[in-house]
Amino acid sequence: MEKPLALKVMVIDDSKTIRRTAELLLEHAGCRVITAIDGFDALAKIVDERPDIIFIDVMMPRLDGYQTCALLKSNSAFSAIAVVMLSSRDGLFDKARGRSVGSDQFLTKPFSKQELLAAIGAHVPGFAA
Incomplete structure (x- = not known):
């Protein structure tokens, strides 16, 4: 029986600590994690990797x-990919601005493993942590 392909999750953050934390939590849940340090770095990787979220x-x-x-x-080509915004600020303005650019969800840092996995479950059909 073939093993299903791992869910591809991209984490874009300029903080090495945040990238590493998310990577460890998501890999532990069986995801394949691609990281990027900023938007420019991410755009090149998104074209090659086609992450699920x-x-x-x-x-x-x-x-x-x-x-x-x-x-x-x-x-x-990429508009169907779910995008979850991460911010240490929990203001209404930030959340509204995130919605205005098309984000699917807004999570406040620090986030928990449960929050990350719940976000994936909400936006990626067939994902079960």
């Missing part, structure tokens, strides 16, 4: 999370 930090240098999400959602 993307977790993206709001505040990053060069190309921030809002700009990266807007670019993805405006491109028909």
Whole structure:
């Protein structure tokens, strides 16, 4: 019997600690994790990897999370990929801005393994942690 392909999850964050934490939590749940340090780094990897879901930090240098999400959602090749915004700020403005650029969900840092897996379960059909 063939083993199903691992779910591909991308984590985009300029914090090495956040990337590593998310990577460990998600790999433990059986996901294949692709990391990127900012929006520019991510865009090149998204073309090659085609992740099933993307977790993206709001505040990053060069190309921030809002700009990266807007670019993805405006491109028909990638618009169906679920995007979950990550931010240490929990303000209404941040959440509204995330929705306005097409994000599917907004998680506040620090996040838990349960929150990450629940977000994947909510946006990726057939995913069971």
